[in-house]
Amino acid sequence: MDWDFELFRHHGPLGLPFHFWTVFAFLFGITAGSFLNVVIHRMPLGESIVTPPSHCPKCGVQISLFRNLPILSWLLLRGRCAACSQPISPRYIAVEALTGFTFIAAWLRFGENSPGSAIAAAILLAGFIAATFIDFEHFIIPDEITLGGVGAGFLLSLVAPELHRVTTVLEALRSSASGILVGAGVVYLVLRLGKLLFGREHISLPEGSRILFHETGVKLPDKNISFEEIFYRKSDTILFEGRHIELADRCYPKATIRLSPESLRIDDETLSPQSEPYLAAESDSFSLPREAMGLGDVKFMGAIGAFLGWKATLFSLMFSSILGAIIGVSLIAIGRQHWSGRLPYGPYIAAAATAWIFGASAVWDSLFNR
Ligand SMILES: [Zn+2]
Numbered sequence: 001m002d003w004d005f006e007l008f009r010h011h012g013p014l015g016l017p018f019h020f021w022t023v024f025a026f027l028f029g030i031t032a033g034s035f036l037n038v039v040i041h042r043m044p045l046g047e048s049i050v051t052p053p054s055h056c057p058k059c060g061v062q063i064s065l066f067r068n069l070p071i072l073s074w075l076l077l078r079g080r081c082a083a084c085s086q087p088i089s090p091r092y093i094a095v096e097a098l099t100g101f102t103f104i105a106a107w108l109r110f111g112e113n114s115p116g117s118a119i120a121a122a123i124l125l126a127g128f129i130a131a132t133f134i135d136f137e138h139f140i141i142p143d144e145i146t147l148g149g150v151g152a153g154f155l156l157s158l159v160a161p162e163l164h165r166v167t168t169v170l171e172a173l174r175s176s177a178s179g180i181l182v183g184a185g186v187v188y189l190v191l192r193l194g195k196l197l198f199g200r201e202h203i204s205l206p207e208g209s210r211i212l213f214h215e216t217g218v219k220l221p222d223k224n225i226s227f228e229e230i231f232y233r234k235s236d237t238i239l240f241e242g243r244h245i246e247l248a249d250r251c252y253p254k255a256t257i258r259l260s261p262e263s264l265r266i267d268d269e270t271l272s273p274q275s276e277p278y279l280a281a282e283s284d285s286f287s288l289p290r291e292a293m294g295l296g297d298v299k300f301m302g303a304i305g306a307f308l309g310w311k312a313t314l315f316s317l318m319f320s321s322i323l324g325a326i327i328g329v330s331l332i333a334i335g336r337q338h339w340s341g342r343l344p345y346g347p348y349i350a351a352a353a354t355a356w357i358f359g360a361s362a363v364w365d366s367l368f369n370r
Pocket residue numbers: 056057058059060061081082083084085086
């Protein structure tokens with residue numbers, strides 16, 4: 001981005017200076033960031049993102065429009081609610097500023113040649129910000145973002161051929177369609193394959209070992225593992241073949257046991273783990289859930305393909321796994337490897353796709369296309 005001073009004169013849409021629109025992108029971005037804060041807070045809880053109007057999460061008082069100005073209000077109130085003076089998370093101002101700078105970046109990257117691509121890129125990056133913050137906290141990316149992104153990406157291809165690096169609308173639509181198929185398809189394959197190869201961590205136990213489940217975790221002969229370390233997602237499931245299985249009020253000679261945060265299955269019988277305070281069994285192996293990716297990532301990559309085309313999805317898959325490996329090795333180096341299972345995969349994909357938008361696509365071309 002060289003500072004071409006011509007761009008301060010009349011070179012942007014509607015005959016206005018290009019950098020008028022750069023400033024506009026920032027102001028629009030921080031406002032969009034304010035909305036993303038609502039999305040990040042409410043969408044995973046299944047609440048409406050439109051009503052009720054913004055209110056303080058601590059005291060519930062409604063926040064007036066004047067007190068709800070992006071960035072400024074947080075600074076003026078020094079990060080506290082005007083009514084109850086309780087601190088408001090710095091995440092709010094961070095998301096607003098990040099979105100503002102992201103929109104500037106999208107404008108500087110595409111604005112001159114293809115304003116439509118700048119808008120589409122800004123929408124995609126806003127989706128990345130929401131997905132990243134939600135995934136870190138809840139280990140899901142809501143369908144509204146992923147499936148909504150598939151639809152939005154396909155439609156925006158009509159005005160954003162540059163984002164697909166093609167010249168005609170027809171080519172852009174074709175790129176979007178193949179991007180959805182390849183993106184979702186390839187992550188789905190990796191997910192299936194991963195389940196077969198290393199979806200679970202097996203723990204071998206001495207024959208006839210006693211496994212005891214208590215309120216907060218699992219007691220094995222040589223160690224205690226807390227449920228907090230095992231269950232990150234609702235779908236995570238402990239699986240083992242047990243003998244001499246005892247519940248509080250009955251026993252089973254032999255059965256396959258599957259325990260997830262929300263269900264306990266003994267062969268085909270489904271019980272609620274909350275109503276079974278005691279479970280003990282004999283077994284000589286034990287498997288714990290360890291999955292990097294989920295179905296949400298399949299849909300997420302489909303959305304990335306819809307915006308950026310199929311090459312971007314292959315790049316994002318490869319580069320995200322490299323990023324994941326770097327973070328994994330770094331965590332081992334600082335003695336925090338137990339964190340790695342707690343990191344969702346979506347943010348790595350978003351980071352890789354962002355790299356694609358801002359230059360990695362050119363590197364790909366120089367490697368494979370010429
Ligand atoms: Zn308050």
